[in-house]
Amino acid sequence: MPAFKITKATKIFSILFIGALCLTLGGSLYSAHLAKSEILHFWIFFPSGRGPPPTPIQINVNEQGSLKRILNPWTIALSTHWIINTDHQPHKVQLELVNCTIPVEWEVNAGFPWDPDTKTFTEPLDPGEGIPYLGIDWIIFVPENVRGQEVWYDGGLAVNDGDTGERLSFIPITIYGGWGLNLG
Amino acid sequence: MKLNLETLKRNKWRYLGFIFGFLFFVYPFAAIPRIIYFLQGSLAAPTLHSVCYRMTVEWMFTGRYWTTIIVQPIRLLALIAIVVAFFFGPLFCGWLCPIGSLTESLSRLTPRRLKIDFSGKVSLGAIRYGFFIGFLLPAILGMIGPATPVLGSCCAPEASSVAETLGIAGICCRYCAASSVQNIVDFLTGNFAALTYWHTGGIITMVFWLFIGGIFLFGGRGWCWVCPLGVLSNAVHYIGTKLGFTYKVKHDPTKCKDCGQCRGVCPSWAIKPAEKSVSIDRHACTVCKECVTACSSGALTYSRGHEDVKAS
Missing domain, CATH: 1.20.5 (Single alpha-helices involved in coiled-coils or other helix-helix interfaces)
Structure with a gap:
């Protein structure tokens, strides 16, 4: 051998x-x-009570990478590719950022008709289906008067029925901006 | 390797391919995704990102791919590129890919003395397969154990407890040069908001893809080393070259004058010096045929037949 x-x-x-x-x-x-902490991706199952429960989103800018904090500190992004109807009936999906007073740019790309004025997908999403080829980015621009605060945003993303206005789900979102803040 | 009229004339079809690569895949053109979306009746805006080869290759190994192509037939493009690579070599990489062609073109404009060059001295196969295993491992571990929803995952809304415990995540989206290319093109075509958001992974990717592995690298193809579609294409090309009916770049040592011309034009660092001759690294060759057109003695050809051309 x-x-x-x-x-x-x-x-x-x-x-x-x-x-x-x-x-x-x-x-x-x-x-x-x-x-x-950076361009956090999350999923949206609705209505609440069916499918995985919504996980509260907490973004701490202290956990961001150094390059981001040095070169691009005043924008925060959230993103989803997944909006899934777990109900037994179709719904028109309307999205709403609750309690949002800071500028947010909605970048929506989907294989489904979207009305940017009402933030609604104008066709009903069938039970068990997800919105095809979906990409939504919420680019949040942190204004100067907010930058010194410990909490930059405290609200959430509501999913409503576009026809009835019924709230189908709610994902709490908090953005902690205080430098050096440790959430443990 | 530099850009001059002679090089342009010799490789005109390939450089035309670069332009077609942009027209086929990059928004505002994106002809191929546009056609696929049109046939599907989809309203999604086609971009380079919508083709997403990195995610597609990851899904091929985690099982998600085979169910996804039913609803997203655009994912077939990666499979086609791999099948073509088996029979003809990685033609997509060498002739069409907008990510690699852009940096290769920019690298040609950079003076040679400013470029990093270890061509012929390093084994790109080792780097590429090391990366590829590291690319797949988190994704495969993400399939083991009970799946739980996770925050932060772009490619899938759930991950396994194993991946969570190890604190690892798939890297296909965090370090994505396709996003960088599309953002730059969007910016240049008037969408100034495209460069608004840069995250750490995007900045790292930009620095490596465009500068270290692009403009300041001999050949400008550094990103190809860490492209999963490129690695997979070369792996199947390597297997294909062992078979007589496939196309490959072949070297005839009896005609070789050992002038080194081929090594000097190969953007993929695939040609290595051998004793009074050269050898072709199939794990790096993208069948760009730059060497074939540059070889004045006819020692290099692109044709079918067995890999080694024996002396007659």
């Missing part, structure tokens, strides 16, 4: 392979760390 010999090329290959693997896994850990 021939003896296995580790050549220089094998060593270099192994070092590069393990280095690339570790760097990527490090990127994954960092990604998980940032995911809850």
Whole structure:
């Protein structure tokens, strides 16, 4: 049986392979760390009581990455690709940012008709269905008069029935902006 | 490798491919997603982001892909690119990809002395497969154990308890050069809000994709090393080259003058010096054919047949 010999090329290959693997896994850990404070993605199941319960969203700007805090500190983004009707009947989905007094840009791209004035998907979403090809980004611009406050935004995203106005779900959202604040 | 009239003439079809890559995939053109959405009756705005090859490759390995293509047939594009890579080589990467073609083109405008160049000295296969395993591992671990809804996940609304415990997350969206390309093009075409929001991952990606791995890298194809579609395409291309009926770049050492011209034009660092000859790294070659058109002795060809051209 021939003896296995580790050549220089094998060593270099192994070092590069393990280095690339570790760097990527490090990127994954960092990604998980940032995911809850930078362009946080969440899902929306409605109505409340059916499907997974809405998880309150708490964003602490102190947990953001250094590059973001240095280069782009005064914008916060939230995003969703998932709005799913878990009810037994169709609903027109109307979205509302409750208690929001700071400027927010809604960037909506979906395979479903959207009315930007009423913030409503104008066709009913069938039971068990999700809005296809959905991407909504809420870009929040933090005005100067708010930047010194400990809480930049305390409200939430309401999902209403576009026809009846009935509240179908509510996801609480709080943005903590006080530098050095530790939520534990 | 630099841009001059001779290079442009020699590779005109490829550079035309770069332009078509933009017309096919990048908003405001995005012809292919536009056609697919039109056929589906979808109102979504087609962008480079909507094709999303990174997420698609991740889903291929976590099982989500095969159910998703029914409702999102746009995801078939990645599979087509991989199948083509088996028979003809990674043509999408070398001829159409807007992400790689943009940085390759910009790199050609940078003086050689300013560019990082380890071509022929490093094994890109090691880097690429190391990355690829690291790319897939969090996604696959995310499938093990009972799924629970998580905040922060872009690709899926749930993750497993294992992924949560390990504190890992998929990286396909956090570090996405397609978003960077689309944001820049949106900005240049009048949507000034496109550059409003930059997050840490986006800034890291921009620095690596555009500058370190792009403008200031010989070949400008650094991002391809960490592109999952590129790695997968090269993996199947490597297998394909072992078979006689597939197309590949072939080297005939009997015709080779060892002039080094091919090594000097390869943007993918795929040609390595060998004894009085060269070898082609199938894990890096994107069948761009720059070497074939540059070789004055006809030692390099793109054709079917077995990999090694033996001396007659």
